[in-house]
Amino acid sequence: MSLKITRAGILDTxxxxxxxxxxxxxxxxxxxxxxxxxRILNTLLGNDENAAGVEMHFPAANIEFEDDAVIAIxxxxxxxxxxxxxxxxxxxxxxxxxxTLNFTGxxxxxxxxxxxxxxxxxxxxxxxxxxxxxVKAGGAGGRKLEKGDVLSVGGKAxxxxxxxxxxxxxxxxxxxxxxxRVTEGPEHHLLTAVSANAFETGEFEVRSxxxxxxxxxxxxxxxxxxxxxxxxxxxxxxxxxLLPDGSAVILGADSQTTGGYPRIARIIAADLxxxxxxxxxDRVRFRLVPLEEAYAAMCSFERDLSFLRLGLRFRxx
Amino acid sequence: MKNExxxxxxxxxxxDCAIISLGKVISExxxxxxxxxxxxxxxxxxxxxxxxxxxxxxxxxxxDPGKARSETGTPFENVKTELERxxxxxxxxxxxxxxxxxxxxxxxxxxxxxxxxxxERRGLDPEDVVEIFLSRDYRVFMLGFLPxxxxxxxxxxxxxxxxxxSPRTRVPxxxxxxxxxxxxxxxxxxxxxxxxxxxxxxxxxxxGSDDPAMFRPGDSIRFVESS
Numbered sequence: 001m002s003l004k005i006t007r008a009g010i011l012d013t014x015x016x017x018x019x020x021x022x023x024x025x026x027x028x029x030x031x032x033x034x035x036x037x038x039r040i041l042n043t044l045l046g047n048d049e050n051a052a053g054v055e056m057h058f059p060a061a062n063i064e065f066e067d068d069a070v071i072a073i074x075x076x077x078x079x080x081x082x083x084x085x086x087x088x089x090x091x092x093x094x095x096x097x098x099x100t101l102n103f104t105g106x107x108x109x110x111x112x113x114x115x116x117x118x119x120x121x122x123x124x125x126x127x128x129x130x131x132x133x134x135v136k137a138g139g140a141g142g143r144k145l146e147k148g149d150v151l152s153v154g155g156k157a158x159x160x161x162x163x164x165x166x167x168x169x170x171x172x173x174x175x176x177x178x179x180x181r182v183t184e185g186p187e188h189h190l191l192t193a194v195s196a197n198a199f200e201t202g203e204f205e206v207r208s209x210x211x212x213x214x215x216x217x218x219x220x221x222x223x224x225x226x227x228x229x230x231x232x233x234x235x236x237x238x239x240x241x242l243l244p245d246g247s248a249v250i251l252g253a254d255s256q257t258t259g260g261y262p263r264i265a266r267i268i269a270a271d272l273x274x275x276x277x278x279x280x281x282d283r284v285r286f287r288l289v290p291l292e293e294a295y296a297a298m299c300s301f302e303r304d305l306s307f308l309r310l311g312l313r314f315r316x317x
Numbered sequence: 318m319k320n321e322x323x324x325x326x327x328x329x330x331x332x333d334c335a336i337i338s339l340g341k342v343i344s345e346x347x348x349x350x351x352x353x354x355x356x357x358x359x360x361x362x363x364x365x366x367x368x369x370x371x372x373x374x375x376x377x378x379x380x381d382p383g384k385a386r387s388e389t390g391t392p393f394e395n396v397k398t399e400l401e402r403x404x405x406x407x408x409x410x411x412x413x414x415x416x417x418x419x420x421x422x423x424x425x426x427x428x429x430x431x432x433x434x435x436x437e438r439r440g441l442d443p444e445d446v447v448e449i450f451l452s453r454d455y456r457v458f459m460l461g462f463l464p465x466x467x468x469x470x471x472x473x474x475x476x477x478x479x480x481x482x483s484p485r486t487r488v489p490x491x492x493x494x495x496x497x498x499x500x501x502x503x504x505x506x507x508x509x510x511x512x513x514x515x516x517x518x519x520x521x522x523x524x525g526s527d528d529p530a531m532f533r534p535g536d537s538i539r540f541v542e543s544s
Contacts, residue, residue: 020367023379024370027464126529135464185330186330230341231372236330239331258459258462266331269331294331
């Protein structure tokens, strides 16, 4: 079983949940920017949660199925169509041999995911199929997908049920002007009182120079109490860093592993997928929550995902 | 070897990361502690442990909050307790082998386009800058910025030079740069703001290898001039 890229998108890459264990070497975890989307889609298809899929930006690729395949699409809404018929998001769907999946317009969101039953099998790098564009390793030769690329799918891609959907508690979390919950970062206390207040009450607009490395924000300028010279320390996806010009950046899946700018906050895991779906011109706000609330939100998502997993097990023949 | 108790704090960076902070300084002693604690945490592990990574004066410990959970505390609180125990007991060295590297490099000209400027700013001849640069071994404090990029120190104060006002859009792989009292080697072509004094042909990061990074935190590097 395989699928073929018949028209390249602007930036489509093979991604799984990323690689761990190499931060000490300066290698970031990479992987899907919207991890929850990948986990939900893989669960829906009965795949391992970490199975590789395709992460797409808009305009996205045209993808032809060279054999029958069971697929699911989620994340951003790019108006997917299969042979000219709209495809239901977050639902397992049978794509027949010779049919082409295309995306006709961006309704909302920044990144759309295609998962295939059996998972996409590509080159692994340091234990992950995720594409690292900088190192040029993992996925389809370490690069974005191009016209003519053929991706193999593991296992029997058509076994198992189709037409099953994930519940809306899992999938309806996308908001046009999201309130992103954050926990305090190690340098939050360095913000002036005015800036600490502005961080929580201000509105921040997503700049056009945002990408998988980071989401650049335009908003009320934030300042620290003194001119500070920090010693480089760890950062991770979702870290909100304060740059010297007073603007904030939310680090993404492809960010550096270390940084020397104040880490004023970190997006809670449960809201990281929402942050991964903002695009140019969207407005976001931040709300500080205690670590306990972050853990509670994480547990709530994990519970919903395990309900989906259990529900599918009982439905399966 | 002295084995005084080390002062540190453990603070969260979100739900899945605990930072063990040993202060806000760049010092060999403090970094030796950080490297040793990162190794001790990796060796000891704990329920839900994912990875530990040392920086100049801190260690980042990543964990799976779903596995570090307990009846009594939050995952971070449990991990903090574990880390206080492990870091508190860690000596200045775990005895893990540290390598000494010799890195041949060429200086000035196309290989080190900022050498003249560094010399001018510091009131030295370019040859003196190179001689001072070559006169000591450098410690690998940490890897970061790019895969395999070694943060090296500490430079002789006579040649310490602040970053360029405007970063270059492309620094060639192998370039050796100076930023303040730090020096480092760019493993890949990339944008960069450090002052470039020379260049090496050594492969700093090899994606095709199972052990891709040439340098590890705690290693030492001696540069030699090649023709």
